[in-house]
Every structure is written in structure tokens, then in C-alpha cells.
Amino acid sequence: MIAVVSALGMTAALGGCGLGGDTDDVTLRLAAADYGDSAANSSKKYWAKLVEEYEADHPDVNVEVSVYSWNDVDAKVKEMIEAGKAPDMAQIGAYADYAADDLLYTADDLLSIPVQAGFSSALASAGQVNGVQYGLPFAASTRLLFYNKTLFEEADLTPPTTWAELAADAAALKAEGVKYPYALPLGSEEAQAETMQWLLSGGGGYTDTVGTYGIDSTENVETFTWLRDELVGEDLTGPVAPGKLNRADAFAAFARGEVGMLNGHPSLMKMAEKKGVKFGMVPMPGVNGESKATMGVADWMLAFKQNGHKEQVGDFLDFVYSEENVLAFSREYDLLPVTHAASEVMSGASEDQDLKPFLDELPLAEFYPVGKTSWAAVSAEVKKRIGSTVEPGGSPSAILGQLQSTATTAESSAAG
The missing domain is CATH 3.40.190.10 (Periplasmic binding protein-like II)
Structure with missing residues (x-):
């Protein structure tokens, strides 16, 4: 896990009117981790703003986000799956078990070509099982x-x-x-x-x-x-x-x-x-000089097939991974952007110079074998x-x- 573990342990429903809308409306449910360390910077606020903007342009789609502390989020999603009530999306720490059980959409199923091609290559590879990408990188960090x-x-x-x-x-x-x-x-x-x-x-x-x-x-x-x-x-x-x-x-x-x-x-x-x-x-120093590789850590966005909202989920995730939204999240929580476009902006922006040394390490980063x-x-x-x-x-x-x-x-x- 990268990010400060939240002590809030809060759950919050954001956005959307849920099932109370028109019968043709689609409600998407996302379970997300909290990257904040206080109520003031809880991820609840990030998702609330993003969902409000998305729903304004998509009146037939409602998005409900439940935010959990890092102590709880993986277990909560597992409980939902076991109860037969998978969320449409989950932003958590691992994906391999769900991919092995054939519960997930692939990146090919969901994303537009520009968005899929826009991920950092190291991160995209880390999200793959047998060459197929199931884990969409959401946040990254190096050491x-x-x-x-x-x-x-x-x-x-x-x-x-x-x-x-x-x-x-x-x-x-x-x-x-x-x-x-x-x-x-x-x-x-x-x-x-x-x-x-x-x-x-x-x-x-x-x-x-x-x-x-x-x-x-x-x-x-x-x-x-x-x-x-x-x-x-x-x-x-x-x-x-x-x-x-x-x-x-x-x-x-x-x-x-x-x-x-x-x-x-x-x-x-x-x-x-x-x-x-x-x-x-x-x-990091190495045996005879600067280490040739550093450790990278990534958290993941997953999309579950159970509810069958592939088109709507894909469109929403294209919005989530827009340059503006990736930059906003990365800057709020001092994390590295997962897309080339946002990385280029941060590399050149004076306000992001404190993160540049970490960003420079990302191409050299190796990740946990999370695809196993x-x-x-x-x-x-x-x-x-x-x-x-x-x-x-x-x-x-x-x-x-x-x-x-x-x-x-x-x-x-x-x-x-």
C-alpha cells in the first residue's frame, strides 16, 4: 500500500440518486480507498467533485462511491464479492485473485485506445496477468x-x-x-x-x-x-x-x-x-554505485463483470483517467501520476518539483509480483x-x- 493509512475508517456514499432515478438510469457503484489522513483531505472530497462533474454531463448515469480506510477496503470488497454483490468498480491494493476467478473486465474491454495507451508502460505491465491487463494503475509511488x-x-x-x-x-x-x-x-x-x-x-x-x-x-x-x-x-x-x-x-x-x-x-x-x-x-545506493532499480508501488482500479455495465464503466473510467483528474489526485495526496501526459506536466511544473525526484525513478521502478x-x-x-x-x-x-x-x-x- 502506498499512502498514509487513514485513521478515519469512514464510509461515505457520494453522488447520484441511486435507484431512485428514471428506470433507464444506470447506477454505478465504486468502492474506493481513503488516501487522506484527516477529514479535511479525505478521498471522499476528491470523488464527490469528480462525480458531480461527470454526472452533469451524463444525466442517465448515477455514480455512488463508498470510501473506506485502507485498513478496511480490501476486506470490504471481498465481502461484497462473497455476498454476490460485486461493486461495478473497486479501487484497492490487489487484483490477481479476482482476475484468476474471471470476475474482471480487461483494460481492452473498457478503455478508449488513447487512455489505455496513456498509462506508464511499467505500471501497465504490472497490471497484467499472462499478458492481459486487468489491473488499471490508479496511484503510484517510488522510494x-x-x-x-x-x-x-x-x-x-x-x-x-x-x-x-x-x-x-x-x-x-x-x-x-x-x-x-x-x-x-x-x-x-x-x-x-x-x-x-x-x-x-x-x-x-x-x-x-x-x-x-x-x-x-x-x-x-x-x-x-x-x-x-x-x-x-x-x-x-x-x-x-x-x-x-x-x-x-x-x-x-x-x-x-x-x-x-x-x-x-x-x-x-x-x-x-x-x-x-x-x-x-x-x-538508493547499490553495492558498487547507485542502484539500477528502485521499488515502485501501485494501487489498482478494477472493474467487475457481474453487473454488466461495461459501456458505462468504461466511459466513466475514461473520465477518471483524464489528465485533469489524474493531476488533481496526484497533487492532493503527493503521489505519482500513472499516465504519461500527467507525468509530463508534473515534470515541468514548478509546483510539483518536490515530487520530481520520485517521478524520475518511475521508469526504473520494479513492482511487487502482484499479478501472481x-x-x-x-x-x-x-x-x-x-x-x-x-x-x-x-x-x-x-x-x-x-x-x-x-x-x-x-x-x-x-x-x-
Whole structure:
């Protein structure tokens, strides 16, 4: 998941008069995630404005949007499906299971050619199962290495470009009394993200070049061996064991000025700015230089076939993915646009320069293997186990081997 998890947990119906309109009217129902962190910037407001504009030009279509917190939205949609009451659309975190069950329209079924061709190629590919696109990218994020400029200046440091430089900088920060020289959140909240960022920087990843799981590859074992010995073993990751440190707590510590370096996404900028922390951002260091790939995360729009409103859903989604609407959403929530046109605007607009470093990373981004129905089980197991690889006496080869076994079994089950 990318974006701040909303604490609101609210559900709101937006737009449309529902079933009370003319008998020829069509009502489209969308279940959407809330990207806001308060009532003031809830996604409810974004959808309300968009729906109002769409319905003004489409009097025979009513659109009802239910907005749920990220804690609830995936489960809510699953409940609807199991009850035989699928929404027409769902804007959530995964699509593979629904595609495997043949519940979804494809992008070809729905979108006009300009809209479909307008998606970032990396994101469009990430939405595919066996070469067919079911997941329509809705929002994206990449990761950069954040560093505390004040702490770096006090220690007379420059941002690292290699793992060795990162470790040396962390050692210097520790000598200056910095609480978390490098914050390594491998706790249960989002361990799969920090893990993937490090795997990519070491030349590996969750899957190989043909999409087969390779979690216990030589490169991956070497990456976690280095983390265990050169960062955690040297006491450069702070007072909380990485396996117990969650991403939200690491971000909060950075905003308090207690962290020298950590991997972050755009929402961390506002958190740090609000607390007056001066920070810089650079690409993730690699073994021998800047990492050749960074981690990207995407959330997805799905369209379900159950209610049969293909034409109306397609027309509405063409409107959702207009340049104006994509830009409005991206700017409101500090996320990256998923279309080429909106990306070009943001790259050149002065108001969007804070997001440009993240936008520049998007063409290099690799995404979770979300097209695999096995990914949910693998991700859950990574969250449980990966922290133990860097504990004193931990065995990266053994733990990554066990995760590979989990992935192989999950893949076999999915294929069966």
C-alpha cells in the first residue's frame, strides 16, 4: 500500500440518486480507498467533485462511491464479492485473485485506445496477468533514500552512493550520538517493502527476469548477509531490533530528527516539513554505485463483470483517467501520476518539483509480483520472518530458503 493509512475508517456514499432515478438510469457503484489522513483531505472530497462533474454531463448515469480506510477496503470488497454483490468498480491494493476467478473486465474491454495507451508502460505491465491487463494503475509511488541534512552537516558527511559509503556514514552518525543512524524497518507493517528495496539494490529481487520466484538467490542471500553483518551487527540501526521496527514508527522518528537515513516515499516529505526537519533525497545506493532499480508501488482500479455495465464503466473510467483528474489526485495526496501526459506536466511544473525526484525513478521502478495470486501468501510470510535474518546468529540462506519454499508451494496451489 502506498499512502498514509487513514485513521478515519469512514464510509461515505457520494453522488447520484441511486435507484431512485428514471428506470433507464444506470447506477454505478465504486468502492474506493481513503488516501487522506484527516477529514479535511479525505478521498471522499476528491470523488464527490469528480462525480458531480461527470454526472452533469451524463444525466442517465448515477455514480455512488463508498470510501473506506485502507485498513478496511480490501476486506470490504471481498465481502461484497462473497455476498454476490460485486461493486461495478473497486479501487484497492490487489487484483490477481479476482482476475484468476474471471470476475474482471480487461483494460481492452473498457478503455478508449488513447487512455489505455496513456498509462506508464511499467505500471501497465504490472497490471497484467499472462499478458492481459486487468489491473488499471490508479496511484503510484517510488522510494528514495532520505537523509537528515542537519545531522549530515554536523558529521561532515555527504549522501552515500554505495553500500560501503552508507555503512561509513551510519558509523559516523552513531559516533555523533544519532539514535537511528540507518532506520531498517523490517517489522510486520511493511517489511515486504524495505526487503524489496534492499534486494533490488543488491542486484536481486523477489522474482527473476522471467517472473519466477528467486527469493533465495545468491544475490539476495549476500544482501541480507551484508545487512546482518555490516549494519545491524555493527549496531548502526538503532535501539529497536529491525524485526520489531515498523515503517510508521521509523517515519515518525525521522520527523523527530532521530534518524540519519531511511528509505521513504513522498508522504514522508510533508511529515518532516511539518516538524521542521531539513532533509535531502537521493537514489538508493547499490553495492558498487547507485542502484539500477528502485521499488515502485501501485494501487489498482478494477472493474467487475457481474453487473454488466461495461459501456458505462468504461466511459466513466475514461473520465477518471483524464489528465485533469489524474493531476488533481496526484497533487492532493503527493503521489505519482500513472499516465504519461500527467507525468509530463508534473515534470515541468514548478509546483510539483518536490515530487520530481520520485517521478524520475518511475521508469526504473520494479513492482511487487502482484499479478501472481501467490503474492499475498508470500508477502505475509516475508512480514513474519524476514526480520530474523538480521538478528545475531540469523541465517539469511536458511530464512530466504524457507521463504522460497513458501513461494513455490503457493505458486503450485495457485496453478492447481
